[in-house]
Amino acid sequence: MQSEEIREKLEDILPKVSKPTRYLGNEMYSIDKDLDKQQINFLLAFPDIYEVGMSHLGIKILYHLLNEEDGIAAERVYTPWFDLEEKMRELGIPLFSLESKEPAKNFDIIGFTLQYELSYSNILNMLDLANIPLESENRTKDDPLLIAGGPCAANPEPIIDFFDVIVIGEAEELIKEVVDIYSQWQKTEDGKEKLLHQLAKVSGIYIPSFYDIRYNVTKVNSFMPKYSDLSDSITKRVISDLDESYYPTQWIVPYMDIVHDRINLEVARGCSRSCRFCQAGMIYRPVRERSQERLEELASNLIGKTGYEELGLTSLSTSDYSQIKGLTEKLVEDYSDLQVGISLPSLRAEPFSVELGKKVQQIKKTGLTFAPEAGTQRLRDVINKGVTEKDLIETVQAAYDAGWKRVKLYFMIGLPTETEKDLAGIVSLAKKVAEIGKLKVKVSVSTFIPKPHTPFQWVSFNRMEELKDKIDYLKQNLRGKGLSLDWNDPALSLLEAAFSRGDRRLNQVLIKAWQLGAKFEGWSEHFDVSIWRQAFKEVGLDLEKYVYRDFNLEARLPWDHIEIGVTKDYLRREYNKALAEEVTLDCRSTECSGCGVNQILDVDNCLVGGGSNNED
Amino acid sequence: MKIRAKMAKGDEVKFISHLDLMNTLTRALRRARIPIKFSQGYNPRPAISFGSALAVGIVSQCEYIDFELKTDFSVEKFKKDLNQELPTGIEILKAREIPVNTKSLMAKINAARYRIEMKTENIIDENEAKEMLADFLAKDEIMIVRKRRNKSDREFNLRPMVFELKLLDVMEKRIVIEALIQTGSSGNLRTEELVRAFQQRYPISNEFELTYVKRLGLYVKQKDKLLTPIEVALE
Ligand code: SF4
Numbered sequence: 149m150q151s152e153e154i155r156e157k158l159e160d161i162l163p164k165v166s167k168p169t170r171y172l173g174n175e176m177y178s179i180d181k182d183l184d185k186q187q188i189n190f191l192l193a194f195p196d197i198y199e200v201g202m203s204h205l206g207i208k209i210l211y212h213l214l215n216e217e218d219g220i221a222a223e224r225v226y227t228p229w230f231d232l233e234e235k236m237r238e239l240g241i242p243l244f245s246l247e248s249k250e251p252a253k254n255f256d257i258i259g260f261t262l263q264y265e266l267s268y269s270n271i272l273n274m275l276d277l278a279n280i281p282l283e284s285e286n287r288t289k290d291d292p293l294l295i296a297g298g299p300c301a302a303n304p305e306p307i308i309d310f311f312d313v314i315v316i317g318e319a320e321e322l323i324k325e326v327v328d329i330y331s332q333w334q335k336t337e338d339g340k341e342k343l344l345h346q347l348a349k350v351s352g353i354y355i356p357s358f359y360d361i362r363y364n365v366t367k368v369n370s371f372m373p374k375y376s377d378l379s380d381s382i383t384k385r386v387i388s389d390l391d392e393s394y395y396p397t398q399w400i401v402p403y404m405d406i407v408h409d410r411i412n413l414e415v416a417r418g419c420s421r422s423c424r425f426c427q428a429g430m431i432y433r434p435v436r437e438r439s440q441e442r443l444e445e446l447a448s449n450l451i452g453k454t455g456y457e458e459l460g461l462t463s464l465s466t467s468d469y470s471q472i473k474g475l476t477e478k479l480v481e482d483y484s485d486l487q488v489g490i491s492l493p494s495l496r497a498e499p500f501s502v503e504l505g506k507k508v509q510q511i512k513k514t515g516l517t518f519a520p521e522a523g524t525q526r527l528r529d530v531i532n533k534g535v536t537e538k539d540l541i542e543t544v545q546a547a548y549d550a551g552w553k554r555v556k557l558y559f560m561i562g563l564p565t566e567t568e569k570d571l572a573g574i575v576s577l578a579k580k581v582a583e584i585g586k587l588k589v590k591v592s593v594s595t596f597i598p599k600p601h602t603p604f605q606w607v608s609f610n611r612m613e614e615l616k617d618k619i620d621y622l623k624q625n626l627r628g629k630g631l632s633l634d635w636n637d638p639a640l641s642l643l644e645a646a647f648s649r650g651d652r653r654l655n656q657v658l659i660k661a662w663q664l665g666a667k668f669e670g671w672s673e674h675f676d677v678s679i680w681r682q683a684f685k686e687v688g689l690d691l692e693k694y695v696y697r698d699f700n701l702e703a704r705l706p707w708d709h710i711e712i713g714v715t716k717d718y719l720r721r722e723y724n725k726a727l728a729e730e731v732t733l734d735c736r737s738t739e740c741s742g743c744g745v746n747q748i749l750d751v752d753n754c755l756v757g758g759g760s761n762n763e764d
Numbered sequence: 765m766k767i768r769a770k771m772a773k774g775d776e777v778k779f780i781s782h783l784d785l786m787n788t789l790t791r792a793l794r795r796a797r798i799p800i801k802f803s804q805g806y807n808p809r810p811a812i813s814f815g816s817a818l819a820v821g822i823v824s825q826c827e828y829i830d831f832e833l834k835t836d837f838s839v840e841k842f843k844k845d846l847n848q849e850l851p852t853g854i855e856i857l858k859a860r861e862i863p864v865n866t867k868s869l870m871a872k873i874n875a876a877r878y879r880i881e882m883k884t885e886n887i888i889d890e891n892e893a894k895e896m897l898a899d900f901l902a903k904d905e906i907m908i909v910r911k912r913r914n915k916s917d918r919e920f921n922l923r924p925m926v927f928e929l930k931l932l933d934v935m936e937k938r939i940v941i942e943a944l945i946q947t948g949s950s951g952n953l954r955t956e957e958l959v960r961a962f963q964q965r966y967p968i969s970n971e972f973e974l975t976y977v978k979r980l981g982l983y984v985k986q987k988d989k990l991l992t993p994i995e996v997a998l999e
Contacts, residue, residue: 168779174851404781455792455793455849
């Protein structure tokens with residue numbers, strides 16, 4: 149089916165599906181290039197619905213970066229919602245790009261972003277809807293080249309059968325190299341193997357089919373690169389200077405409400421706080437800040453071009469940006485006339501955050517959110533969350549005095565070494581906070597999931613029964629005036645735990661689960677853990693046993709060939725310090741903690757405000 | 765100052781909701797640096813008010829919108845600058861300054877003219893179509909059930925809400941009619957309900973599928989006189 153026919157059929161279908169605006173593709177600043185006239189057509193795919201995918205900064209950057217090049221057209225595709233998928237299957241409409249309504253199969257390259265493990269089943273569903281063979285070994289030179297990147301690529305093993313190429317690290321740095329190599333190859337008669345071999349030489353590119361990895365029950369048995377010129381680890385690609393890196397000066401303004409409907413101004417990348425459960429804190433190292441000057445310039449461009457009413461200053465921990473005060477003041481001053489609200493989505497629990505919050509007032513209506521993560525100081529030391537009860541209480545008091553009425557507190561259950569005392573600590577901390585004036589306190593509890601490349605990568609996931617008991621305990625005890633509790637289904641976390649520390653055997657589980665009807669796992673109303681248990685069983689594994697298998701501190705781990713920058717020695721050290729309840733300080737303000745990033749990636753922390761730059 | 769504008773909402777954007785359209789306009793105004801007035805408080809809203817919300821899926825050549833500006837601004841420039849910032853499918857067709865104390869559009873608009881296209885699997889007989897409309901107009905009472913969200917269904921007589929019906933065209937399996945019907949806060953008939961009334965009563969119509977609806981005009985109807993919202997404001 150060609151794009152013309154797809155367009156015609158959509159005319160009839162769209163009035164009958166929910167939110168047809170998701171599929172229009174003609175938003176302001178979306179591109180309108182003639183695909184037939186481009187050297188390379190690149191499809192950027194996000195395995196979730198439009199509202200979620202459109203909120204993602206990485207895709208925005210790549211979309212505009214690629215489209216600014218002559219000879220390249222980049223278009224978008226998101227997962228069609230159930231109702232459209234049903235109609236597409238009924239009428240034989242293949243997965244199509246939003247802009248040109250071009251079948252996905254006709255693109256040269258398709259790049260998927262891996263933001264969360266629970267979206268993996270959607271990837272398979274999208275490939276199937278596109279009539280593209282799921283497994284890369286079944287695809288020919290005529291099929292698109294399939295690439296994946298994003299945070300979950302830190303352990304890509306569970307989904308490598310479906311991709312030809314995996315990008316480790318920051319794609320805006322290498323995407324054009326990939327496209328160049330591809331378009332050179334396209335002009336030759338060479339087979340796909342040749343293309344992949346050339347790509348394998350680009351730093352940050354992992355070609356999974358070139359590595360033969362075998363497992364016994366719990367560990368990697370053998371690891372063999374296919375060619376002698378391949379390195380046995382793939383090092384993450386990073387940008388050394390954020391100011392010099394590409395950032396769009398305009399971007400697509402959607403018609404419909406999306407999850408984060410605002411301009412995202414990324415003030416910094418990376419975080420050096422070293423919370424031991426936090427994968428983002430490890431895999432995005434080192435910290436690199438944008439200069440205030442550059443941020444002001446970007447803000448001016450983006451507000452002028454998009455007309456958005458909100459500008460969010462984003463980063464893993466925005467209040468750590470060394471020029472945050474000056475920047476916030478300047479932006480508020482420059483744009484309050486235009487009624488543009490400034491927002492600070494991720495603040496630390498410290499009185500300074502309230503001071504910032506007061507400046508931007510926008511937060512007032514949404515309430516403040518803080519993440520103490522654990523209920524007792526002992527456990528906060530174990531996980532290295534450098535927030536004390538005193539910090540939190542003082543911060544909340546300041547917020548209350550400044551007029552805030554609502555506070556949200558994030559906690560995790562199932563953390564290593566957690567005891568009943570720690571749970572009781574959550575309850576008492578929340579109650580203390582609620583006692584400050586007449587604050588409404590919402591406690592939000594999620595389940596700890598051990599993630600690759602963190603000091604807790606060896607630690608076990610909590611037993612399901614225990615997690616359920618813990619939630620029951622919190623439900624019973626977190627009652628009273630102003631308190632409310634919100635938690636997520638531990639079964640979802642169980643699946644996420646299986647995939648985040650998964651290995652190659654999961655590729656077949658994923659196919660099975662998808663065949664059994666798994667999709668939109670991140671949407672709890674569509675999640676059915678029994679499908680997954682069944683799929684594991686059919687492949688000869690057991691979901692629970694698989695999650696609870698032992699990871700030995702000395703053994704080779706399934707993701708050990710992915711070099712994220714922090715050394716395994718450092719992670720082991722941090723793991724031991726955790727058990728000893730010893731904290732590690734932020735390397736920005738004190739000494740280098742020796743994580744290895746600056747040697748391995750040859751990039752230092754780069755703070756625009758001068759701060760210590762731990763080398764020299 | 766106040767500006768009343770007439771705007772088209774075309775095919776490209778027919779699926780965007782009323783709220784989406786509001787956001788799109790607000791963002792375009794900001795891009796065009798038009799000094800629109802904002803409400804006070806934590807959630808400032810721009811002083812834009814629509815004459816009548818358009819149902820999703822319908823295109824229109826006659827949406828009327830009032831804009832309140834903080835300072836004086838050339839109406840010509842308003843139209844030109846805003847059009848430059850609006851996405852394809854949305855266009856300001858006319859803009860006029862109106863007295864600041866002009867009553868809101870919402871309160872006055874009470875009639876809308878639509879072009880309604882329907883298709884069927886069978887070849888349509890033109891005479892039969894004409895008879896259908898004539899018979900419909902000759903009736904005093906035509907009851908229809910309205911489904912309401914979170915409320916029980918309501919049955920009402922739609923005949924008094926239909927002012928004019930005209931057959932515009934019959935093309936094989938397609939029929940085009942024009943209808944002037946009641947709209948607004950005193951009573952609002954939906955085109956979908958009108959079509960449903962045909963389907964329920966006339967054999968020729970029961971296979972009809974509504975394919976294309978376009979709003980052609982919004983009016984203030986005073987007895988037999990039809991005034992456009994701009995005429996009303998400048999009267
Ligand atoms: S502050 Fe801690 S939890 Fe937050 S991003 Fe940094 S390391 Fe992760």
